[in-house]
Each structure stands twice: as structure tokens, then as C-alpha cells.
Amino acid sequence: MDLPFFPLLMVQLPPQHCMIEYHVMQEKKTKLRAIGNEKVGKYSRGRDRTGQEYWKKRGEGRMKRSLLVWGMGVAGFLGLLAMVYPCMAEQKTSGGVSEDYIISVHDVLDIHVWKEPELSREVVVREDGKISIPLVDDLQAAGQTPVELKKSIAKKLSDFLADPQVTVIVKIPKKYKVFVTGNVTKPGQYESPHPVTPLQAVAMAGGLNEWASSKLIILSMEGGKPTRRVLNYKEVVSGESLEENLPLKSGDTVIVP
Numbered sequence: 001m002d003l004p005f006f007p008l009l010m011v012q013l014p015p016q017h018c019m020i021e022y023h024v025m026q027e028k029k030t031k032l033r034a035i036g037n038e039k040v041g042k043y044s045r046g047r048d049r050t051g052q053e054y055w056k057k058r059g060e061g062r063m064k065r066s067l068l069v070w071g072m073g074v075a076g077f078l079g080l081l082a083m084v085y086p087c088m089a090e091q092k093t094s095g096g097v098s099e100d101y102i103i104s105v106h107d108v109l110d111i112h113v114w115k116e117p118e119l120s121r122e123v124v125v126r127e128d129g130k131i132s133i134p135l136v137d138d139l140q141a142a143g144q145t146p147v148e149l150k151k152s153i154a155k156k157l158s159d160f161l162a163d164p165q166v167t168v169i170v171k172i173p174k175k176y177k178v179f180v181t182g183n184v185t186k187p188g189q190y191e192s193p194h195p196v197t198p199l200q201a202v203a204m205a206g207g208l209n210e211w212a213s214s215k216l217i218i219l220s221m222e223g224g225k226p227t228r229r230v231l232n233y234k235e236v237v238s239g240e241s242l243e244e245n246l247p248l249k250s251g252d253t254v255i256v257p
Contacts, residue, residue, distance in 0.1 A: 099145065099146070099147060100145055100195075101145060101146065101170060101173065102143060102144070102145060102176075102195065102249045102250060103125060103141050103142055103143070103144055103145070103146065103149060103170065104125065104142050104143075104174050104176070104177070104249070104250035104251060105125050105126070105127055105129055105142055105174070105250075105251065106124065106125060106174045107124070107125045107141075107142075107170055107172065107173055107174050108122060108123075108124055108125075108170075108171045108172035109122070109123050109124075109125065109131065109141065109146075109149075109168060109169065109170060109171060110122050110168075110169040110170075110171045111123060111131075111133060111153065111166065111167070111168055111169075112166070112167040112169070113153075113157065113161075113164055113165070113166055113167075114164075114165035114166075114167075115165075116161070116164070118134065119133060119134050119135065119157070121133060122171065125141050125142055128224070129141060129142030129143065129221070129224060130142070133153070135156070135157060135159075135160050136153060136156045136157065139152060139153065139156065140152075140223060140224055142221070142250075142251075143221060143222065143223070143249060146168040146169070146170055147168075149168050150166050150167065150168040153166045153168070154166045174250070175191040175192060175193055175250075176191065176192045176193070176194065176195055176196065176248075176250045177189060177190070177191050177250050177251060178190055178192070178196060178201050178204075178248050178250070178251070178252050178253070178254065179251075179252070179253040179254070180201050180202060180204065180205035180253075180254045180256070181253065181254070181255055181256070182212070182254075182255045182256035182257055183208060183209045183211045183212035183213070183256045183257065184202060184205040184206060184207065184208060184209060184212070184256050185205060185206025185207055185208075185209055186205050186206040187205060188205065190204045190205065192204075195247035195248060195249075195250075196247065196248055197245045197246065197247055197248065198216050198218060198231050198236075198245060198246075198248060198254050199233075199236060199237070199245055201248060201254045202216070202233070202254065202256065208233070208256060212256050212257075213256065213257040214232060214233045214234045215230055215231070215232060215233065215257060216230070216231040216232075216233050216254055216255070216256060217229075217230055217231075217254070217255040217256075217257065218230075218231060218248065218252060218253070218254055218255075219252065219253040219255065220248070220249055220251075220252045220253075221249070221251060221252075231244050231245070232244070
């Protein structure tokens with residue numbers, strides 16, 4: 001059975017109508033995009049405003065903490081300076097050495113006579129242990145403490161001045177130098193920033209060897225003259241004669257027979 005034939009009708013819109021529909025759709029898209037951008041823009045502006053306030057507050061907090069820390073640091077520094085300055089002044093006055101410092105050869109001394117600039121000067125202790133200043137000529141300095149030398153200078157100047165006020169400062173102290181020889185492990189010359197005792201000098205030399213005697217001979221200079229004394233090593237170590245273990249002077253020699 002043959003089906004009836006219905007002709008296929010092709011409906012075709014005119015081109016002008018298609019263009020109108022196209023422009024309408026484009027306008028709708030543009031409006032939607034504009035609305036979306038406006039919403040996004042509002043959100044972004046709000047977010048930026050919130051972020052700016054946050055960072056502003058955070059920056060103010062950091063600044064306050066920084067000022068607090070800085071203030072505490074300045075206060076601590078001033079406190080430390082207040083404690084250190086008197087020590088610095090004292091060190092400058094004393095020359096950085098103790099009162100019992102023994103002046104030695106090549107020490108640089110700053111001698112000041114109050115109201116007498118012609119007599120005040122910087123001197124170096126010569127090889128013979130003496131110094132020279134006006135009106136005093138040669139004066140033994142090595143082997144004395146600054147206080148002892150001060151009294152010696154004042155006594156000499158009293159023949160020319162009424163009540164001379166003298167100050168002696170060890171400006172550049174030379175290191176203590178001692179010599180250890182004889183039956184020790186490492187005989188030789190040893191230097192120290194502070195005085196050492198005979199037992200300490202022996203220890204610096206590595207200690208006694210197997211042939212060493214219990215007697216220590218100490219050669220020194222007193223008033224420009226050589227002196228000799230004997231120390232019993234065993235008695236000092238045992239504590240029986242601790243009073244004999246006196247500090248050595250710079251230039252002393254310890255002999256271990």
C-alpha cells in the first residue's frame with residue numbers, strides 16, 4: 001500500500017529577521033555581563049576595603065610593638081652603659097692593671113704631676129729597669145708597684161715642690177715574663193698576662209721530670225741587685241709551706257736542680 005505523499009514544506013525566514021534576533025541576543029549577553037561585572041566589582045571593592053582595614057590595623061599593631069621593643073632596648077642600653085661607664089673610668093684611672101702589679105722592663109708609664117705639666121710625661125721603663133723624669137733623674141721603676149713608684153717620685157720631688165701630687169698609670173703593661181730551666185719537661189721562657197707563682201711556672205713548663213729535685217731555686221732582681229731564694233716544692237704541694245709560694249716578678253728565673 002502506497003503511503004500518501006505529503007510534500008515537505010521548507011520554511012525559510014527572511015535574512016532581515018535573523019539579523020534582528022542576533023542583535024537582541026547580543027544585547028542581552030552584554031547586559032548580563034555588565035550586571036555580573038558590577039556585582040563582582042562591588043564584591044572586590046568590599047573585599048579590598050576589608051583587606052586594607054585589616055592590614056592597616058595589623059601595621060599599627062606592629063608599629064606599637066616595635067616602638068615598645070625599641071624603647072625597652074634603649075632603656076636596657078642606657079642601664080648597661082650606666083654600669084659599664086664607672087668600670088671604664090676606673091680602668092682608665094688605674095691603667096687597666098691591679099694595684100699589686102709589678103712594673104717591668106718595657107712597660108709604658110704615664111706619670112702626671114698635678115699643676116706641673118713640665119714634669120708630667122709618658123716614659124718607657126728602660127732595660128736597666130729605670131726611668132728618667134725632670135728633677136728626679138734616674139729612678140728605679142722595675143720591681144715596684146705603681147703606688148710604690150708614685151711615693152718614690154713624690155719623695156724626690158718634695159725637695160723642689162711643696163706637697164707634690166703624683167699619679168702613676170701603667171698605660172701599656174708588658175706581659176709577665178718568667179724563665180723556667182733545669183729538670184722540667186719543657187724548659188724555656190713563658191709569658192702570662194698576670195703574675196704566676198713558682199708552682200704555676202713549673203706547671204707551665206710541663207712539670208718536673210723524673211730527675212728533678214724537690215728544691216726550687218728562684219733568681220730575682222731586688223732594687224737592681226740579684227737575689228736568690230730556695231723553695232721546697234714538696235712542702236708547698238703538701239700545704240706545709242704555702243706562704244712561700246709567692247708570685248714571681250716579671251723576669252724571674254725558676255731553676256729546678
